[in-house]
Amino acid sequence: MTHLFNDPARFTDDMLVGFLDAHARYVVAVPGGVVRTRKTRPGKVAVVIGGGSGHYPAFCGTVGPGFADGAVVGNIFTSPSSEDASSVARACHGDSGVLLITGNYAGDVMNFSLAVDQLRREGIDAHYLVVTDDIASAPEGEEAQRRGIAGDFTVFKCACAAAEAGLDLRNVIRVAADANAATRTLGVAFGGCTLPGADSPLFTVPQGKMGVGLGIHGEPGISEEPLPGAEGLAEALVDGVLGDAPRGGTKRIAVILNGLGRTKYEELFVVWGAVARLLRVRGYEVVEPEVGELVTSLDMAGCSLTVMWLNDELEKYWCAPADTPAYRKGAAMTDDGAVRSAVQYEAAAPARQLSQLSDDAGRLGGQYVAQALDAVAKMLADAEDELGRIDAVAGDGDHGRGMVKGSSAAREAANMAVEAGAGQGSVLIAAGARWAAEAGGTSGVLWGSMLSAIGERLGDIGIPDSATIAAAMRAGYDAVKHLGGAAPGDKTMLDAMLPFVEELQRLVDDGQPWSQAWTAAAGVAGEAAKATADLRPKIGRARPLAERSVGTPDPGATSLAMCARVVADCFVLTPKRDC
Amino acid sequence: MTHLFNDPARFTDDMLVGFLDAHARYVVAVPGGVVRTRKTRPGKVAVVIGGGSGHYPAFCGTVGPGFADGAVVGNIFTSPSSEDASSVARACHGDSGVLLITGNYAGDVMNFSLAVDQLRREGIDAHYLVVTDDIASAPEGEEAQRRGIAGDFTVFKCACAAAEAGLDLRNVIRVAADANAATRTLGVAFGGCTLPGADSPLFTVPQGKMGVGLGIHGEPGISEEPLPGAEGLAEALVDGVLGDAPRGGTKRIAVILNGLGRTKYEELFVVWGAVARLLRVRGYEVVEPEVGELVTSLDMAGCSLTVMWLNDELEKYWCAPADTPAYRKGAAMTDDGAVRSAVQYEAAAPARQLSQLSDDAGRLGGQYVAQALDAVAKMLADAEDELGRIDAVAGDGDHGRGMVKGSSAAREAANMAVEAGAGQGSVLIAAGARWAAEAGGTSGVLWGSMLSAIGERLGDIGIPDSATIAAAMRAGYDAVKHLGGAAPGDKTMLDAMLPFVEELQRLVDDGQPWSQAWTAAAGVAGEAAKATADLRPKIGRARPLAERSVGTPDPGATSLAMCARVVADCFVLTPKRDC
Incomplete structure (x- = not known):
C-alpha cells in the first residue's frame, strides 16, 4: 500500500x-x-x-x-x-x-x-x-x-x-x-x-x-x-x-x-x-x-x-x-587496528563452576527441580500463543516466545547439572543463567535472576525445610524487585509474585508443609494475576500505551502464576519421584 | 508479512x-x-x-x-x-x-x-x-x-x-x-x-x-x-x-x-x-x-x-x-568536473514552430480537432480505472493513467495552438508532441507519433476532403506500426486501428462522407478491440505473461477504439460547431 x-x-x-x-x-x-x-x-x-x-x-x-x-x-x-x-x-x-x-x-x-x-x-x-x-x-x-x-x-x-x-x-x-x-x-x-x-x-x-x-x-x-x-x-x-x-x-x-x-x-x-x-x-x-x-x-x-x-x-x-x-562503494575511511583472530572469542566468560559440595539429599532435590522445570517448559510451550496475545495488546507480543526459549534452555541446563551431580541450589543457578542467556529480553533476565537467587538460598546440602523454601521464594522476589526497579502495583510479575510469597510464608508460618502451602499460594497468585487487568503499568512501557493495557492482565504476572500452578501440580498431584 | x-x-x-x-x-x-x-x-x-x-x-x-x-x-x-x-x-x-x-x-x-x-x-x-x-x-x-x-x-x-x-x-x-x-x-x-x-x-x-x-x-x-x-x-x-x-x-x-x-x-x-x-x-x-x-x-x-x-x-x-x-558516509571517490550551473538546462530542445500558413478553413478545422481532443480527454478520464484494470491482467496497470495524462496534455496543447491561430495539422502536431512528452510510456510515444503523422498529412490549409482524412488515418497507422515494430495480430492497438483505417478507406472509396464512414469504422474498431481477447501478445511483454492475457482484450486496442467512437459521436451526433 x-x-x-x-x-x-x-x-x-x-x-x-x-x-x-x-x-x-x-x-x-x-x-x-x-x-x-x-x-x-x-x-x-x-x-x-x-x-x-x-x-x-x-x-x-x-x-x-x-x-x-x-x-x-x-x-x-x-x-x-x-x-x-x-x-x-x-x-x-x-x-x-x-x-x-x-x-x-x-x-x-x-x-x-x-x-x-x-x-x-x-x-x-x-x-x-x-x-x-x-x-x-x-x-x-x-x-x-x-x-x-x-x-x-x-x-x-x-x-x-x-x-x-x-x-x-x-x-x-x-x-x-x-x-x-x-x-x-x-x-x-x-x-x-x-x-x-x-x-x-x-x-x-x-x-x-x-x-x-x-x-x-x-x-x-x-x-x-x-x-x-x-x-x-x-x-x-x-x-x-x-x-x-x-x-x-x-x-x-x-x-x-x-x-x-x-x-x-x-x-x-x-x-x-x-x-x-x-x-x-x-x-x-x-x-x-x-x-x-x-x-x-x-x-x-x-x-x-x-x-x-x-x-x-x-x-x-x-x-x-x-x-x-x-549506493556507495569503497571505503571513505579505514580502520587501522590489528586484524582480529576470531578464535580468541570462542569463550565469552568463564562459566560458573557447579558446586562440588552436594550430598545425596541435595542431589535428589536437584532432580525434583529439574522435573519441575521440565513441567514448566512443557506448559509454557502450550501457552506461548496465549501469552503472546496478551503481550501484544500494549507490547510487542514476544512474551510467550521469550518464556518458551528461556524455560527450554533452563530445562536443558538443569538436566545437565543433574547429570553432573549438582544439588538443588546449583541446578537452579545453572538453569537461571541459561534462562537469562538464551531468552534475553525482560522476562529472561528477571527469571534468570529469580531462579539464581532461589538457588543461592536453597543450597546444595540436605532437603530444605518449608521455612527455607518460603524464604528462598522471598529471595527470588527480592531479586526481581531489585533488578527490575518496579514496585507492587506497577502491573508487573511482582503483582502475582508478592501475593504468592506472602501467602506461602503465612501458611508455612501457620505450620503447613510447603508443598500444601504452595498449592494455596499458587491459587492466590492466579487471582492476583487476573486482577492486574485493572492496573496501569508504571515503568518500562510508554505512558500512553499504559492506558491501552487496562483490561488485559499483565503477561509477566500471568506467566508467573501459571508457572507457580504447574509446580504445585507437579509436587502435590503426582508422587514426587515422577513429577 | x-x-x-x-x-x-x-x-x-x-x-x-x-x-x-x-x-x-x-x-x-x-x-x-x-x-x-x-x-x-x-x-x-x-x-x-x-x-x-x-x-x-x-x-x-x-x-x-x-x-x-x-x-x-x-x-x-x-x-x-x-x-x-x-x-x-x-x-x-x-x-x-x-x-x-x-x-x-x-x-x-x-x-x-x-x-x-x-x-x-x-x-x-x-x-x-x-x-x-x-x-x-x-x-x-x-x-x-x-x-x-x-x-x-x-x-x-x-x-x-x-x-x-x-x-x-x-x-x-x-x-x-x-x-x-x-x-x-x-x-x-x-x-x-x-x-x-x-x-x-x-x-x-x-x-x-x-x-x-x-x-x-x-x-x-x-x-x-x-x-x-x-x-x-x-x-x-x-x-x-x-x-x-x-x-x-x-x-x-x-x-x-x-x-x-x-x-x-x-x-x-x-x-x-x-x-x-x-x-x-x-x-x-x-x-x-x-x-x-x-x-x-x-x-x-x-x-x-x-x-x-x-x-x-x-x-x-x-x-x-x-x-x-x-551506512556509508563521506566520499570514497570524487568528481573532478566543473560545477554545473543549473540555469543552462532550462530549455531542453527547441520547440517546433507552429505553422504560420493556416487559412480560415484550416483554423476552423483546428478548432474541431481541439474539440474532439477535449471529448477524448473527458472520456479517458472516466475510463481510466477500467483501462488500468485490463492492463493489470498481464501488465503493470498504468495504461489508463498514461492515456489520461497524455490526452489531457494534448487537449491543453491543442487549445494553445488554436489560440495561436494554428490549422488542423499544426494543432494535431502540437497535441501529439505534448501527448508523448507528458504521458511517456509506450502509449504516449505511439499516440504522439500517430497524431503528428495525421497532422502532417492533413496540413493547415483548407477543409480536408474525405479521401484526405482517410489517408491521414492510414498515415497515423503507419507511424504507429513503424515505431512500435508490431504487426497486426500481435495484440496491440494496431489490431483495432487497422480494421478502422481499412473500413474508413473502403466506405470513403464507396462515396460515403468521412464523418458517416468514421462512425461505421469506429464500430468495426470496437469489435476488433474486443476480439483481441483471443490473441497472445508477441512483443514488448514477457512471453509467459502473454498466456495470462488470453481472455482479456488488449488495453491499447481498447482505448484506441474508445477514442475512435468518441470522435465519431463528436462529429456525428452533435452539430460540428458545438462538438
Missing part, C-alpha cells in the same frame, strides 16, 4: 523535489530527470540510465561519481518520453559521446531510440542499449526478448565504471554488452505493490504461495508455486539462475540478492546464508555480493537473485568505487 | 549467518553479536550498541570504521542477554573503556546494566547510556522515561564518531548524553509488522487512519487519527517534533526521515520535500539529512521524523565519515 502522497498524478514530481533536496550534494534537476552536480569531464563518456519511477534506488539514486552521469525519470512504472531522455542526455554529454541504457521494455525502447535519433541529429554521438537479464521472461535462444529487472544494476555499474575509467564510447558499449550477456536474474513475489492513490494492489498472491518470474512493474509472476522455506527458496533461485548460465561463464560471480520493497533485510540475510552456501558447494566464488534493495517495485513483497559471470574486466568494474545518493 | 524463514525460532541465527557472510569485509561474529574485523586501536574508546533484532540497519548494520565497534544482537524485538552484552563489550574493549548504548527499554536496561556490572568486576571501565528520543512515550519533564526509536541513530552516530576522533571515555559519554538531550522523534504507522512464523501482524491500522506515536517493536501507536496527505503528515511531524524542542536549541539541525520498512523511498521523498520546506520556513538550516531506512521494524508501514539540535561539536560528529555494512 502506498500511503503517502498528495495528488497521485503529481507523485513523481513531488518525489523528485524531496529527492533533489535530500541529495543536493550529488544531483541537480534538468528537464526530464537528474544529472550530477558536476559536468562530465572532457574525454569521459556520459552514461545515462533511466526508466519509470518506483524502483528506487534505481534509477536516480545511483547518479554520482563512479556510477551514472544522469538518470531519466519517468512516472511510476512508465517510460519517460523521448524528450525527457534526449534532454538528460544532452545535459550530461561532455565531448565524448553518451550511452543510454534501460531495461528492455517496449516504451523505453521506443522513447530512448527516438531520443538517440534526435541526439544524433544534433551531432551528439549517442548510443542505446537494453538490459535483458530476466530469465523467466523468454527462453534460452531468445535472450534478446527478455525484460530487464535487477540485472539492470550489474550492467549499469560496469558500464558506468568503465566510462569513469576513461574508456571510449565503443569500449563502454562493449563492456555494457558484455555485462548484459553475462547477467541472469530470477525473481519471486509474495504480494503486489499498490500505485499511489489506488486502493488495492496490482496483484495478490494467495497466502502460502509465491509468484515465480515476477517483473518489477507490478506484473504478476509467470507461475504460482507453494512458498517454500528460506532454504527451499534459495535452492529454487540458485537452480534457476545457474541453470541458465551463459556459455563459457567462469566460477567467479558477482551476486545480488535484491529485495523488492517489503521483503526486509533480515529475511534477505536468512535467504542469503543459504544462497551463499549453495553457490560455494557448486564451486563458485562470490565476489562482493550485494544483499539489499537495489531495484525495487514500490512496496512489492518479493526478492530476486542476480548473477553476473565475471571476467577480469567486469570484475574490475564491479568492484570499482562509487559515491551516489543510495 | 515476514515470508522468508526456516525455523522461526532460529530466525535471528539464520539472519546472522547471512549478514556475516555478505559483510565479511566489515564484521566478524563473537558470542552475543558482531564486532569489527579489526581490533580496537590503543587509546580508542569502544562503543557497543545493540538491542533486539528486526531493526536493520540498526544495530549490526552500522558496525565499522567511524561507527560502532560492536553490536549486541538479540532475537527479534527482544533484548539480548547480559551475557551477550558483556561478551561483545569484552571483545571490543581495547585499553580505554567501553560505552554501551541502547534504546530505553526495560529488558535492555536490565541486561546491559548487569553486563556493565560484570565488566567492571573484570576491570573494564564500562558505562551504559540509554536513548530517550520518542516524544510520544512520555511528556516533557519526564524525558528520561521516554523510549528510544530512530533517535538511536543520531546518538550512536555522534558517540561513535567522538570515540573514533580519540576522545576519552568521559567525553564520549558526554557527547552521547548531549546528543540524546538534543534529539526528538515522532513516528506514525499505517500497518503493523508480522513476526517470522506468525500469520497475522502485531497490530493493524484501519484503512485511511494512522497510529501516532508508534514504537519500533510492533507496538501500536498511542492514538489513531485520519491519515492525511503527505503535506499534512509533514506538518504534523514537524509541528510535533519542533513543539518539543529542547531548551537552548539552535537553528541548525540534523534530521532523519526514517522509513519503518514498508513505506518506501519514493513516499519518503514526497514527505521530505514538504518537511524540508516547512523547516526552512521556520528558520531552520538542515544539515546533511538522512531520508531512508535507518531504524526499521521488520515490514511495518510508517515513518518517523527525528531532529537533533546541533552545536558545533555534535555537527562535527554528525558529519564525520563512516564505513559500515549498511
Whole structure:
C-alpha cells in the first residue's frame, strides 16, 4: 500500500523535489530527470540510465561519481518520453559521446531510440542499449526478448565504471554488452505493490504461495508455486539462475540478492546464508555480493537473485568505487587496528563452576527441580500463543516466545547439572543463567535472576525445610524487585509474585508443609494475576500505551502464576519421584 | 508479512549467518553479536550498541570504521542477554573503556546494566547510556522515561564518531548524553509488522487512519487519527517534533526521515520535500539529512521524523565519515568536473514552430480537432480505472493513467495552438508532441507519433476532403506500426486501428462522407478491440505473461477504439460547431 502522497498524478514530481533536496550534494534537476552536480569531464563518456519511477534506488539514486552521469525519470512504472531522455542526455554529454541504457521494455525502447535519433541529429554521438537479464521472461535462444529487472544494476555499474575509467564510447558499449550477456536474474513475489492513490494492489498472491518470474512493474509472476522455506527458496533461485548460465561463464560471480520493497533485510540475510552456501558447494566464488534493495517495485513483497559471470574486466568494474545518493562503494575511511583472530572469542566468560559440595539429599532435590522445570517448559510451550496475545495488546507480543526459549534452555541446563551431580541450589543457578542467556529480553533476565537467587538460598546440602523454601521464594522476589526497579502495583510479575510469597510464608508460618502451602499460594497468585487487568503499568512501557493495557492482565504476572500452578501440580498431584 | 524463514525460532541465527557472510569485509561474529574485523586501536574508546533484532540497519548494520565497534544482537524485538552484552563489550574493549548504548527499554536496561556490572568486576571501565528520543512515550519533564526509536541513530552516530576522533571515555559519554538531550522523534504507522512464523501482524491500522506515536517493536501507536496527505503528515511531524524542542536549541539541525520498512523511498521523498520546506520556513538550516531506512521494524508501514539540535561539536560528529555494512558516509571517490550551473538546462530542445500558413478553413478545422481532443480527454478520464484494470491482467496497470495524462496534455496543447491561430495539422502536431512528452510510456510515444503523422498529412490549409482524412488515418497507422515494430495480430492497438483505417478507406472509396464512414469504422474498431481477447501478445511483454492475457482484450486496442467512437459521436451526433 502506498500511503503517502498528495495528488497521485503529481507523485513523481513531488518525489523528485524531496529527492533533489535530500541529495543536493550529488544531483541537480534538468528537464526530464537528474544529472550530477558536476559536468562530465572532457574525454569521459556520459552514461545515462533511466526508466519509470518506483524502483528506487534505481534509477536516480545511483547518479554520482563512479556510477551514472544522469538518470531519466519517468512516472511510476512508465517510460519517460523521448524528450525527457534526449534532454538528460544532452545535459550530461561532455565531448565524448553518451550511452543510454534501460531495461528492455517496449516504451523505453521506443522513447530512448527516438531520443538517440534526435541526439544524433544534433551531432551528439549517442548510443542505446537494453538490459535483458530476466530469465523467466523468454527462453534460452531468445535472450534478446527478455525484460530487464535487477540485472539492470550489474550492467549499469560496469558500464558506468568503465566510462569513469576513461574508456571510449565503443569500449563502454562493449563492456555494457558484455555485462548484459553475462547477467541472469530470477525473481519471486509474495504480494503486489499498490500505485499511489489506488486502493488495492496490482496483484495478490494467495497466502502460502509465491509468484515465480515476477517483473518489477507490478506484473504478476509467470507461475504460482507453494512458498517454500528460506532454504527451499534459495535452492529454487540458485537452480534457476545457474541453470541458465551463459556459455563459457567462469566460477567467479558477482551476486545480488535484491529485495523488492517489503521483503526486509533480515529475511534477505536468512535467504542469503543459504544462497551463499549453495553457490560455494557448486564451486563458485562470490565476489562482493550485494544483499539489499537495489531495484525495487514500490512496496512489492518479493526478492530476486542476480548473477553476473565475471571476467577480469567486469570484475574490475564491479568492484570499482562509487559515491551516489543510495549506493556507495569503497571505503571513505579505514580502520587501522590489528586484524582480529576470531578464535580468541570462542569463550565469552568463564562459566560458573557447579558446586562440588552436594550430598545425596541435595542431589535428589536437584532432580525434583529439574522435573519441575521440565513441567514448566512443557506448559509454557502450550501457552506461548496465549501469552503472546496478551503481550501484544500494549507490547510487542514476544512474551510467550521469550518464556518458551528461556524455560527450554533452563530445562536443558538443569538436566545437565543433574547429570553432573549438582544439588538443588546449583541446578537452579545453572538453569537461571541459561534462562537469562538464551531468552534475553525482560522476562529472561528477571527469571534468570529469580531462579539464581532461589538457588543461592536453597543450597546444595540436605532437603530444605518449608521455612527455607518460603524464604528462598522471598529471595527470588527480592531479586526481581531489585533488578527490575518496579514496585507492587506497577502491573508487573511482582503483582502475582508478592501475593504468592506472602501467602506461602503465612501458611508455612501457620505450620503447613510447603508443598500444601504452595498449592494455596499458587491459587492466590492466579487471582492476583487476573486482577492486574485493572492496573496501569508504571515503568518500562510508554505512558500512553499504559492506558491501552487496562483490561488485559499483565503477561509477566500471568506467566508467573501459571508457572507457580504447574509446580504445585507437579509436587502435590503426582508422587514426587515422577513429577 | 515476514515470508522468508526456516525455523522461526532460529530466525535471528539464520539472519546472522547471512549478514556475516555478505559483510565479511566489515564484521566478524563473537558470542552475543558482531564486532569489527579489526581490533580496537590503543587509546580508542569502544562503543557497543545493540538491542533486539528486526531493526536493520540498526544495530549490526552500522558496525565499522567511524561507527560502532560492536553490536549486541538479540532475537527479534527482544533484548539480548547480559551475557551477550558483556561478551561483545569484552571483545571490543581495547585499553580505554567501553560505552554501551541502547534504546530505553526495560529488558535492555536490565541486561546491559548487569553486563556493565560484570565488566567492571573484570576491570573494564564500562558505562551504559540509554536513548530517550520518542516524544510520544512520555511528556516533557519526564524525558528520561521516554523510549528510544530512530533517535538511536543520531546518538550512536555522534558517540561513535567522538570515540573514533580519540576522545576519552568521559567525553564520549558526554557527547552521547548531549546528543540524546538534543534529539526528538515522532513516528506514525499505517500497518503493523508480522513476526517470522506468525500469520497475522502485531497490530493493524484501519484503512485511511494512522497510529501516532508508534514504537519500533510492533507496538501500536498511542492514538489513531485520519491519515492525511503527505503535506499534512509533514506538518504534523514537524509541528510535533519542533513543539518539543529542547531548551537552548539552535537553528541548525540534523534530521532523519526514517522509513519503518514498508513505506518506501519514493513516499519518503514526497514527505521530505514538504518537511524540508516547512523547516526552512521556520528558520531552520538542515544539515546533511538522512531520508531512508535507518531504524526499521521488520515490514511495518510508517515513518518517523527525528531532529537533533546541533552545536558545533555534535555537527562535527554528525558529519564525520563512516564505513559500515549498511551506512556509508563521506566520499570514497570524487568528481573532478566543473560545477554545473543549473540555469543552462532550462530549455531542453527547441520547440517546433507552429505553422504560420493556416487559412480560415484550416483554423476552423483546428478548432474541431481541439474539440474532439477535449471529448477524448473527458472520456479517458472516466475510463481510466477500467483501462488500468485490463492492463493489470498481464501488465503493470498504468495504461489508463498514461492515456489520461497524455490526452489531457494534448487537449491543453491543442487549445494553445488554436489560440495561436494554428490549422488542423499544426494543432494535431502540437497535441501529439505534448501527448508523448507528458504521458511517456509506450502509449504516449505511439499516440504522439500517430497524431503528428495525421497532422502532417492533413496540413493547415483548407477543409480536408474525405479521401484526405482517410489517408491521414492510414498515415497515423503507419507511424504507429513503424515505431512500435508490431504487426497486426500481435495484440496491440494496431489490431483495432487497422480494421478502422481499412473500413474508413473502403466506405470513403464507396462515396460515403468521412464523418458517416468514421462512425461505421469506429464500430468495426470496437469489435476488433474486443476480439483481441483471443490473441497472445508477441512483443514488448514477457512471453509467459502473454498466456495470462488470453481472455482479456488488449488495453491499447481498447482505448484506441474508445477514442475512435468518441470522435465519431463528436462529429456525428452533435452539430460540428458545438462538438
